[in-house]
Amino acid sequence: MTTTASTTIHPTAHPTARDAAGRPFRQVHLAAHFPGVNNTSVWSDGKAESQIAFSSFRHFAQNAERGKFDFLFLAEGLRLREQKGLIHDLDVVGRPNTLAILAGIAAVTEHIGLVGTLSSTFNEPYELARQLASLDLLSGGRAGWNIVTTSDAFHGENFRRGAFLDPKDRYVRAEEFVAVARALWDGWAPGAPAANKKTGEFLSADALTAVDHHGAQFDVSGFGTLPRSPQGHPVIVQAGDSADGRDFASANAEVIFSLHSEFEDGQRFFRDVKGRLPAVGRHPDSLKILPAATFILGDTAAEARERSREVALLQVSPQTAISFLEQLWGTDLGGYDPDGPLPEIDPVLADKGVARGRVRHVVDPVAVAKTWRGIAEAEGLSIRDLVIRFAAKHTFVGTPVQVAEQINRHVQEEASDGFVIVGHTNPTGLDEFVDRVIPELQERGVYRTEYEPGATLRDTLGLTP
Template identity: 45%
Template sequence: MKLLAFMMQTGGHIAGWRHPRAANNALCDIDYFRRLGQTAERGLFDGVFLADYVGYHPVKGAEIFAGLETPKLDPLVVLSTIAAVTSNLGLIGTASTSYSHPYDLARRFASLDHLSEGRAGWNIVTSTMENEAHNYGRPAHLEHAERYARADEFVNVARRLWDSWQEGAVLADKASGRYTDPARITAVNHAGEHFRIAGPLTVPRPPQGHPVLVQAGASATGQRFAAVNAEVIFTSHPTIETAKMFRLAMHAQLAEVGRAPASLKVMPAITPIIGDTKQAAQDLQRELDGLIPMHIAVSKLEALLGNIDLSGHDPDGPLPPLPEAALAGQNSTRDRVLELSVRQNLSIRALARQVAAGRTSHTVVGTAEDVAQTLIDWETQGAADGFVISPPFLPAGLEDFVDQVIPILQKSGHFRTAYEGATLRENLGLAVPENYYEAHPETRIQPEVF
C-alpha cells in the first residue's frame, strides 16, 4: 500500500485548526513543516503532498475562518525545506498549468528533484477559482476545456525540457576545460497554441527523468488527462463503491491509451479520526464538528457549488437546482457534493455540515485498528493502490496515524518496514520515463548560439 501525507493548510477538517491539539498559527513556520516531514518519514510514507491555490480566497459572506484564505507558502519552497531534513520522503507540490509558465515550472521541479536526489512530484492542477485569474492579468478564469488543452501542451513541453539534457551532457572535465557536451544538449523549439519555448532547460535531466506526475481533476476531461499524463491520481470518494468504480474506469482509460494499470496509482483521500475506543473517536468527531459555525458551513457549500447564493432558500429544505453559471468551476467536487446530497437525502443545513467537515471524501471514525482495516479493505477490494492521508488536524493527527496505524499495517504485511528505494519513483514502483531525444535522435536541434 502506498501512502502520502496531505498537508492541506490546517488539516482535513475545516475546524481542525481550532482543536486544542492542533498547532497554533504555524503555517509560515519552518519548524512546523520540518516536523511534519520528519513525522511522515518516520512513518515511511511515500511522500508528503502540498495543495495550493494562487489566490487569497475568503469564503463569501463569512468572516475569516479557515480554508482557502489561510496562509499558503509556495509549495516548492516548503518542500525544499523538508528535503533538507529528510532523505527518502517524496515531495509532491501542487502547481497550476493555468497560472504559471512551463519553462519556469519545469526548471523549479527539476531543481527540487536534483537537490532532493530524486524525490520531487508535481501535482498538476488547472486551478479552479476566478480570483486566481485576477492575480495573473486575466479578467476571468479560463473555460474548463481550454484549461485542459493548455495543461496538455504545458506538460508535453515540460517533458521535452526535462529531456533536453541527455545522459553524459555534463562533463565538468577539469583537464580538457569542457564543462558540458553540446552534442548531448538539445533545443526544444516548441511553438504551440499557448507557448513558444526555445529551450534547452538550464538544468540537467532530473534524477527521476521527470518528477512524478500527479493529477487531481476527476471530470471526464480530467480523467482523460490523467490517463494520458499522470502516474498518481489523487481522488476523493465518500464510499468504497464509488472508489472501486473510479479505479476501474481509470484502468479502462489507461488501456485505451496503451498504458498498463500499474503505471497509474489511484490514491483516494482518507481522513482518519482516531480514538482509543470507537466511542472516543465519535466524541472527537462530534467535538470537531461542533467547532464549525453553521453560516461558515453554508458559505463553504455555496463556494464548492460554484459560488452560488443559497440565502433565499429554506436551510431545512433540499438543495435547489443549480444555475448554469455554477457549472464552470471544480466539476468533480460539485458532482460529489450533489451525489452526497441525493444519497443521504440531506437538507441544505445538513449537507453544509457534512461538506464543511470534509465528508465528500471518506472519513474513518474509530480506533487505529478500524482505520487500518478500512485501508486494507479498500486496497484488497480494488478501490485503491494507496491513500492520501488527510489528518483532521496537524501535526498531532499525522503523529497519531504514524504511531498507531502504521504499525498495524506493517504487522499485517500491508505496508513497508523500510523504504524500498531512494527515489519517489522507486518507492511508488514507477518506471523512469525514457528520454524523448535519446529515443528519437533525429529530432535533436542545436541550441541557439549567441
C-alpha cells in the first residue's frame, strides 16, 4: 500500500501548524494495544517474549510512554477461547487480571493513560467502581474503562450468576452500571477527607453522599469508600458497533475503539457517531474515535510490502489457516491442504459455531463461503492466502513517512481522531513505531512532543473543554 495523501497535507515542523485555511491541524491521538490472544500476535519467530511476565508489560508501557501515546489498552477475555470443544492452542494464550496489571503498570509509568477492558456483565458496580477509582488514585488520574457487555453462557460458566442476562439487555445493564458507578464516584465531596488533625474531623459534615439505586438490573445502597479521584470519573471507552452500541457510545463514551480503519468507511462511521452527539448535548470533540490499526514499516515501500508478507505468513500458520476456515464452515476441515483450494462443501449451518470465546458474527455462512471461493478462484489464492487476506491484512504498510502521512490524512480528513496501534510482537512490537513514525507525526505538528505536566488521561485526550 502506498500513500495517496501527501498532496493534501503540508508538513511543517512546529506544533502550531495550520492548514491552508489557517485552522490549526487536528491533533492525532494514539493508543497502544498490548498484544492480544489472537493470530495477530506472532509467537513463532523467536522474537516474542513472555505474554505474562511483568517485564513484558513494563517494556511495552514504557515504550508507549516514550512515544507519548495517549493510553495503553488491554483487552480481556474471561475464558480461554475454544474451537471444536477444545481450548484453542494455535495463538498466544494467557493474560493477567486486567485491573491488577494496570495497577502494576501505573507504578512504572508517569503519564500514559491506562485503559482496561472490563465487563459490565460479569462484575458488580460497587466493586468495579471502587477498583477503577483506586486505579485512578494510584495512577494520578490516568484510568480508563473499556466497557464490554459479553453475556454468553460460555463465559458465564466462570461466574456466580452464569448466563443470567438476555443479550438484548446487555446495554440496558451497561447503562445502569455506568449510572451507578458515576453516582459512587460522586459520593465524596470535593476536598474530602478533611483529615483535620486539629479539629479531629477526618470527614467534615456532609462529606459523604449515599447512593441509593434501585433499578431493573441493580439494587445498590450505601457509601463509596474512596475520595473523588483525580479525574472524578475514569475515561469511558466503548467498542461495540451495533446500533445499540453506537447509541450507548454517544450517550456515555469518551473514546470509541472502532473497527473502521478503512478511510471512506472511517469517514462514514465518524460522521454517523459524531452526528449523534448534538442530540445528547455533547460537543464533537468530547468523543474520540480511534480505529484499530496494524502497521508494517520498511525503508522503501517495496521492502515494507515484503515484510508485510513475511509477517502475514507468521500470523497465519498452515494450522491457523485451517482453523480460521473452520470457524466459518462450522466443521472439521483438518483433511484439507492449507496450500490448496477452498473446500467445495458448504458450511454446516446447524452448528452453533465451532469457535467460542471470541467475537465473530457471520449472518449467512453459505453466502460468505461462496464469496470467498469466488475471490480465491479469481485471484488464484490458496486457503492460506485467502486467510492472510482476511485475518492478516495490515492497515498501514510503507515507509515511516508514508505511514505517518496516512495516519495524518485519516485525522485531518475526519476518518478518525487517531488510532489504536496494534503491534505483532510482544512486547517490542511498537518500538519501531515509536522510533520511526512518531517523529514524523511530531514533525508535522500533529502530535505532542511532550505530555502536559500533571495531565490526566482526559486532559491528554483533549476531552476537557
